[in-house]
Structure formats: C-alpha cells, structure tokens
Amino acid sequence: MNRHNAARDGYEVFQWFLPAAERGDAYAQYNLGLLYKHGEAVERDDARALEWMQRAARQGLAAAQNHLGAMYCNGRGAARSDELAARWFLRAASQGDPAAQQNLGQLYRKGRGVQQSHEVAFGWFYRAAEQGLPSAQTLLGECYLQGLGAPVSHPLAMAWFRKAARQGHAPGQLNLALMYRRGDGVEPDEAQAVCWFREAAAQGIATAQRYLGMAYAQGKGVPQDPARAVAWLERAAVQNDTDAQYALGAQLAAGDGAGDDERALAWFLRAAERGHAQAQYWAGVMFTDGRGAARDPGRAFEYYLRAAEQGAANAQFSLGVMYAKGDGVSRDDARAAEWYRRAAQQGDASAQNNLGVLYANGQGVPHDDTLAAYWYGQAAEQGHALAQYNLGGMVNSGRGVERDPLRAYMWMLLAAGAGQEHRRGRGSVANRLGSGGGAWGRALATRVRAARRQPRQAPGH
Template sequence: MRFIETKVGAEAGDAYAQHNLGVMYAKGQGVARDDEVAVNWWRKAAEQGLAAAQYNLGLAYANGKGVTQDDEAAVNWYRKAAEQGDTTAQHNLAVMYAEGRGVAQDDEAAVKWYRKAAEQGAADAQNNLAIMYAKGKGVARDDGAAVNWWRKAAEQGNAAAQYLLGLAYTKGEGITQDYEVAVNWFNKAAEQGIADAQAILAVMYTKGESVARDDEAAVNWYRKAAEQGNAAAQYFLGLAYTKGEGVAQDDEVAVNWYRKAAEQGDADAQTNLGWMYDMGRGVARDEEVAVKWYRKAAEQGYAGAQTKLGIMYSLGEGVAQDYKEAVGWLRKAVEQGNADAQAILDVIYPKGLVATQDYVAAVNWYRKAAEQGDADAQFSLGVMYAKGRGVAQNDETAVDWYRKAAEQGVVEAQYNLGLMYAKGEGVAQDHEAAVNWFRKAAEQGHADAQYALSVMHAKRQDVTQAVKTTEKWYHKLIQRIFPRR
C-alpha cells in the first residue's frame, strides 16, 4: 500500500515522493530492487531542487550504482545539496576535494566543506576536520583544535575519532598526556570494532601500561584485531602462542598467525616465521624456507633478520655458504647498531674475510650513532678503540665509550669496563670499581662476569678472562643468538 501511494505521488510530480520512491527501489522495499529505476526517480526529485535526492544521486554517480561511475557528476550533485546545507553532501564534497576526485585536489576547499558539516554536528566531518588540523592540511596545524573536533565526534560515538582521541592522549599532542583517559577512549573504539584500537589496547594489557597487566585480556584484543586482518595484532598473537602468554602454548597456531602477518609484509612476523622454520617449531624444519622469510624482512631493513640472514650465509644453512654475502648483511645490521651482528663480525674480521678499510667505515657508523646516544653503538665504538680497529688504539677512549654504554645497561659494556678496571687499562686499576661493573653484568646473567666476580671475591686479585679460540667462540656466539634444537 505504501509503495503504491508513494508511486502515485511521484508520478504526480511530488519531489519528496519521487525521492522516497527512489529509496524504495534502491533498498527493495515493497518492490524488486532496481538501482537504475532508483536513480531515475532521484534525478526527477533532484532536478526539482530536493537536497536529499541530489545527495543520493551524487552518491550513485560516485559509486557507479544504477548509473555509469562519474566523479565529476558526483561532485556536481553533491555541491547542489551541500549548498542547501545537507551535511552528508558537504562531507562527501569535502572528501572529493581532499582526494582530488572529480575536481582538482584542494585541501583548503576540503576544510571549508568539512567545517560546514562539522559545525552542524556531523561526526564524520568533525573527525576529518580534526585530521586536517592534526596534519596541517588546508589549515595551519593546530593540535588543540584537532583534539577539540575529535572530542566532539568521539562524544557522539564516532569510533574513528575515539581511537584518534586516545592516540592524542597517549602522545600528549594538543592536550595533557593521560594514559588512563587514553585507555578509556581506546576501549570505546575497540568495542566498536576499530582494529587499531584493539591492537593498542592489547599492547597496553601486555605491558601493564595504565591497566593491570593481563595477558588473557591482551590475547582477547589481539585476536579481535587479528581476525580483522591487522598485521601487527597477528604478529603479537603469534608471539603469545609462541610464549604461551595468556593462552596455551601452541607453535602450530603461532606459525599460522605469523604467516598471516608475514604475508602482509610485517617484518617482525617474517623474521619469527623464518625462525620457526629454522628451528622446526610448529612446522617441519626447512632452512631454505627460513632463509626466504629472513630475506624478506632483511630487505625491509629489519636488523634482526639481517643478522640471522648473515648467520645463515656464514654457516651455509639453507643457502650456499658465502662469507662475503654474510658480511654484507651483518654490516647492514651493524649500521643500525645491532650488537649481535657486530659481535659476529668481530669474529669474522680476524679471519681476513673483510678488508681493513671496512673497519674505518664501521667506526664512522658507530660514532654517528654513539654520539646520538645509541648504547649498542657506544659499546661497539669502545671495542674498536680497545682493539685499534679502524682507529688508533686507545684504551682511555675505549673506557669512555664502554662507560657510556654500561650506564645505559649494555651488559657486554659493563663486563668490558670491569675488565679495564681490573687490569688497569685506560683507567687506574681499581678492584672495587671492577667488582661493581662485574656485578652489574652478572646480575643480567653474563656468565663471564659471574665467573670474574666469583674469582675476585675468592682471591681479591686481578682477573684476566681468557678469550676462547676464534672458532669455538664463534660457534658459542651463534648458539647464543641463534639456538639450535
């Protein structure tokens, strides 16, 4: 009955009836769905100046439903409705300007139309206007204004705005940093299905940041985000299964989640998936497949994967043994301050596999990073000075760099600094200082430091810890970094 009455009114020329009849055809209400017929009736109403019909006609052109897709036509009809104050049309017109669809890209025009809709209370427009302020696009950057608009949208229940408002609180941008308030907004967004909010909330539960640590709650949120395809959540969910944190330990399930994230290009997941294949955990051991995944992560610049790939080349596992290739990947990791890669190079260099000038280049890399406060680089630079590699040998300078790294908690630096004090190299011999640094390293589980500390306590004399033979130390190091079954 309603369809018939609406059709009668539409055929009589009533614009509202024409619009409503178009909606009924578009939704299949009281009649078989027919997008083309819907567009026909919207056009009749739009040509009479009805804003709602102009908006729907614009949307049809934008999406190519019932009519050939045409962004310019979409912009034309959106503009007609927007100029009459239709908020959805204003918002969509702003999007077209922002994306340069059907009109020349123009951030200022986008801001203008977002603002018109936002001031009428349109939450999506408020959120997008906030983003423009946060990025300084089409308007001067203003974090405070961004927060203001995000809050307006968030309080209306806009999930994207709730998530972004939570981020603003975590970063303290445009507002005083407040993790507890951030958690509140992340919760609201997460409950509405925003995957990024679910993933961040999971991380906060994992770390116990502003919420009591709860591995099970973390897994719950990781799973929700992971099932939506969030790669970071898929990786962390895999990690939870690997460690058995918040869920029963299960390597096969871990491999499944690592694979999903790895196939999306997540370097952490690619590295861990490679490791699972290398160790034969949750999957049949396959060193060639391990190399494949290490390489994918390494090519993205992930230092951990570069180190592991270098190890595979040095050992000839999953790939033909090639020290030159190994050194190439290890150097890439060293440039990022990876201490494990440097430790391996320290073994490979004496074998004569690397040219002397590479030491000079290494010193330059370390110095740049060390002067910026990178603890691993500070330690490595100390080693180069202590051994006279790429720089004139200087124990005093070595001590200076060891100290900087040791004070940041680098265990090898603490141990080496203890040795320098014990032997009086680069610093006045001081048993108490040696014991102090050995103790710090020992408390972090450093076996040589623990031994040195026990000797000093027992004999109260100098400790000279003999270095293992090159081959034996190399394989011991590999075992520590890259344990075999």
C-alpha cells in the same frame, strides 16, 4: 542470474533518482552522487559525482557536504584542495554530522587547509565521539593517551578505547590491547591484551595479528603454541607488516616444532629489502652459516653492511669478525677495529672484548695496553667471560693497569664461574693471592676454596 537482477535493479534505482535530482531534490542529488562515486548501477565518474554532491551540498544537506569535503580532500573529481575540504566539513560539522566533525578534526590535527591546532581537533573529535562514532572515540582516546589537545589521562584514554572496541572498531581494540600489554594506567594484563588483540586480528589488522603471534610464540597471556604463532605472524607478514616478517623469520629459524630455514631466510630477505635492520642482520647470519641457502660469505657481508650502516651493533660486530678473518672480504685489521669500535661504543660486549684484543696485540690499531684493559673492563662488567679472563691477565701482569693480584683473581674467578676453565692461569693467580696478596687475599682464598668444596644446588633450593 542474481548479478543480472542486481544490475537491473540498480539501474532502475538510478533511473528513479535521476529525474528527482534534475528537479532539485537534494536527497536524490546526494544519492545520485553516491552512485557515480562508487560506480554502482552506472560507471564510476568522479566528475559527475562531484557535480551532484555540489548541488546537494549547496542546498544544505550535511551528508552531501561531508562527502564533498572528502572528495576535495582526496582530489576526486577535482584538484585536491584542503581549504575547500575544510570549508565543506565545517558546514556539515556545524549541523552535527559526526563523520564531518571527525574529518574536520583530522584536518586540524594535521594542519591541512587550516592552522594546526590539537585543541580544536580534540574538540571536534569529542563532539563526534559523544554521538557514538567509534572511529572518533578511538581518535579521542589517542588524544588522551598522547596528550594531544588535552592533558594525558590513561583512564580516559582506556574508557574511550573501550567504547570503540565494544562497537567492534578494530583500531580501538588494538589500542585497548596495547594499554593492557604496557600497563598504561592499569596493571599489565597479558590475558586481557590477548583477548583484544584477537578481536582486532580477526578483522585483519596486521599489527594485532603480529602481537597475537608473538603472544603465542612467547606464551604470554596464552599457552605457548609455535604453530599458532607462525600462523598469525604469517597473516600479518603477507600484509607487508615488516616487523611481522622479521618475527616470522625468527620463529621459523628457531625451530620449536616449526623450524624451516628456507622459509625463515625468505622472510628475513623480504623484511630486509624493506629496510628492517635486524632482518638484514639475520639474513647475514643465515648466509654465514649456510642455513636456508648455500653458504655465501659475500652475500652475508652485504646484509651485515646494510644493517651496520643503520646502527645495528650485532651487525657491526659481525662485520668486524669478517674483516678480521678475511671471510667474504679481504682481511683488514684496521677496518675490523673500526667496526668493532662502532659496536663497542653501543655496549656490545663481544665487540668490546675483540677491540681490546686488537689493542693488546697492536693489530689494525697502535699497540695500547691501557685501551686494551679499558675495553676488556667494559666487556667484563657486562659478564663477558673471555673479557673477564683477559682482564684478569692484564691486571695480574700489570699491563695497562696497576698490578693487583686480588683483582686479577676476582676476574679469573668470575670467568671460571661463567664456564671459562683456564685452570692453569687460575691456579697460578690463586697461589700468588694466597702467598702475596696479604691478609685480605689469604682470607678470600680460604673462603673461595671452601665454597668450591660445597656441592652446588639447583636454582630455587
């Protein structure tokens, strides 16, 4: 009944505007154009909407000129024409219409229908922002933040974002939250960031929902709450926020009271299909381990390959492992070495160690102790315990590097401290260090033995 009355009232409004518009009343023409444009009281008809907007715009009505510019800009009712859009936006903007000023600024920012100029765009954004248009205030804040048309100024960026945010403009709230989170021009403040993320998230902004979910997941600015983390990440994920889909998968796979491998894999796969490299990698991990689905090395290989080809070092390492083991693919040491090398060159310590092993054994690559020691060294410097042990062995025997019992003992000790026991090798090197390593070696051995007799204290004591 209410819908029937609304339709009848709407049609009566249309009937009231029509004769006035036909008599040349600009406001009636403009309102009639809006009815046709939005399909209110009459069937939507972009061509008729354009016609009535043109009539009103030619009479100098700024609001009609702005709408006419938008219709040309979007190709509604006529072929898209950025030049005509710019012309009508300019007429309305020159009369002080803030929406037209913002729209004209956008054309100058993008170089559509006009020569690109961030300075001119900034000027039009500023005029609209001064009139209180929150979307223009956000755009002006972005200009100050990124140095577009004006020098970078974090205080001014924050001031304009805050003005927009206080008017409830969700993109302004998101930008303000990000400034607090990054500490742009202010001390980082996770609590303030969460406050504004929450405001924007409540309005459905997927990026804000993702950041809010991650805040609950990590306990930054709010108490850690895995259930709320999942809830907010899922809101963003269903809006096809790819990073949220990946983060949701990671949160579900990690457990923390919300573990669900099947759902985790499903979200990893959705993000993976949208090209998210780490989601592709983790889909591979799930299929490798048989989590969320039956173990499937073939599908694992497929997803690792997708991520590896995008440059993901962890996926490149995993491909190397699969080729080295012949898991899901025919064993091929040469290809294993190739993928290990790609990951190693990006600094992946495990890949560096495994590449060193291949050079040390001549598997898939020519035997080369010098390169083996080099790659062990790269990984060892990053704290990779097995690489430290391997390097210690090379240094102790003088393979690929100058023999140095003192350095060998150092690497063995570091490896042992990282949980690598290798007691036989460590004792052998220690004996040589004490007897043949010279005064420095004996002194070091004495200090090390004394330190090992001291009880370990918990961190912070």
